[in-house]
Amino acid sequence: MSRDANTGPGTGPGCCPLYHEAVELIGRRWTGAIVAILMEAGPLRFGEIAQAVPELSDRMLSERLRELEARGVVVREVTPGRPAKVAYALTDMGVGLQPALSALKAWAQHWLDEDRRRAAARIN
Amino acid sequence: MSRDANTGPGTGPGCCPLYHEAVELIGRRWTGAIVAILMEAGPLRFGEIAQAVPELSDRMLSERLRELEARGVVVREVTPGRPAKVAYALTDMGVGLQPALSALKAWAQHWLDEDRRRAAARIN
Numbered sequence: 334m335s336r337d338a339n340t341g342p343g344t345g346p347g348c349c350p351l352y353h354e355a356v357e358l359i360g361r362r363w364t365g366a367i368v369a370i371l372m373e374a375g376p377l378r379f380g381e382i383a384q385a386v387p388e389l390s391d392r393m394l395s396e397r398l399r400e401l402e403a404r405g406v407v408v409r410e411v412t413p414g415r416p417a418k419v420a421y422a423l424t425d426m427g428v429g430l431q432p433a434l435s436a437l438k439a440w441a442q443h444w445l446d447e448d449r450r451r452a453a454a455r456i457n
Numbered sequence: 458m459s460r461d462a463n464t465g466p467g468t469g470p471g472c473c474p475l476y477h478e479a480v481e482l483i484g485r486r487w488t489g490a491i492v493a494i495l496m497e498a499g500p501l502r503f504g505e506i507a508q509a510v511p512e513l514s515d516r517m518l519s520e521r522l523r524e525l526e527a528r529g530v531v532v533r534e535v536t537p538g539r540p541a542k543v544a545y546a547l548t549d550m551g552v553g554l555q556p557a558l559s560a561l562k563a564w565a566q567h568w569l570d571e572d573r574r575r576a577a578a579r580i581n
Contacts, residue, residue: 352558353490355565360484366477405568426568433560434476440557441479444529444550 358404359430363389363397368406368427369434376410376422401427482528483554487513487521492530492551493558500534500546525551 359365363386370385371377377385383394398421401407406427412418423430483489487510494509495501501509507518522545525531530551536542547554 349562349565351565351569352493352562354569355561356484356489357486359561360480360489362481365480365484369476429564429568430561433557433564436557436560437479437483437554438473438476440553441473441475444553445475445478 358406359433361397361400363393364401365434365437367394367397367401368423368430369438371407371421371423371427372431372434376420378418378420382421406430482530483557485521485524487517488525489558489561491518491521491525492547492554493562495531495545495547495551496555496558500544502542502544506545530554 359368366386366389367382370382374381374385379391379394379398382398383389383391386394389397398407398409402409404426405424407421408424410420410422412420483492490510490513491506494506498505498509503515503518503522506522507513507515510518513521522531522533526533528550529548531545532548534544534546536544
């Protein structure tokens with residue numbers, strides 16, 4: 334996908350490559366959940382994140398944290414000691430996702446619950 | 458994944474199943490782009506959406522539109538005539554994503570461009 338190609342009829346900022354990249358970064362399986370947990374409770378140790386998202390395997394969590402670190406959304410903080418303490422925290426870039434994630438959470442609470450109520454109504 | 462299990466230490470609203478569902482719904486490949494285009498320019502015909510996201514194959518667009526219809530985010534509007542006109546529009550549920558997508562767009566423009574500038578600075 335060409336990042337700079339933003340031409341052609343009907344092409345607006347909506348399908349701009351940066352936005353597209355952001356949606357897919359945050360939408361990767363478990364990434365949104367990990368960022369939300371660090372937003373609320375971080376910095377957290379690996380085991381604490383794993384405990385907060387029990388369906389997420391350690392291997393997948395480790396992979397997602399590495400990706401988020403590589404993108405600059407998460408930073409791995411090492412506090413020297415015996416043993417050294419390792420925690421994961423959001424960077425300023427990560428904290429910057431707060432308005433988007435809050436709005437998405439509000440949408441989910443409104444519309445996905447509604448959806449579920451309608452589905453329940455059809456069944457009963 | 459159990460939808461109602463939201464217990465255990467460290468589990469906050471951040472990893473609530475509804476939010477998780479919303480992130481993964483919007484984050485599916487191309488879904489965020491399709492919703493954004495309909496938000497700005499919709500209702501649009503199939504070919505107009507395809508033209509606005511040239512990297513997206515017709516087959517994938519058709520699959521994504523069906524998913525969004527099934528979730529209640531998009532509605533397929535048929536205007537009778539010869540030939541009948543078919544257009545895709547956001548439902549109220551779809552329009553409700555506007556604040557989340559705008560915030561994500563603003564984040565992308567700020568942080569992903571920054572990222573690119575830093576990368577360019579390292580190369581030059």
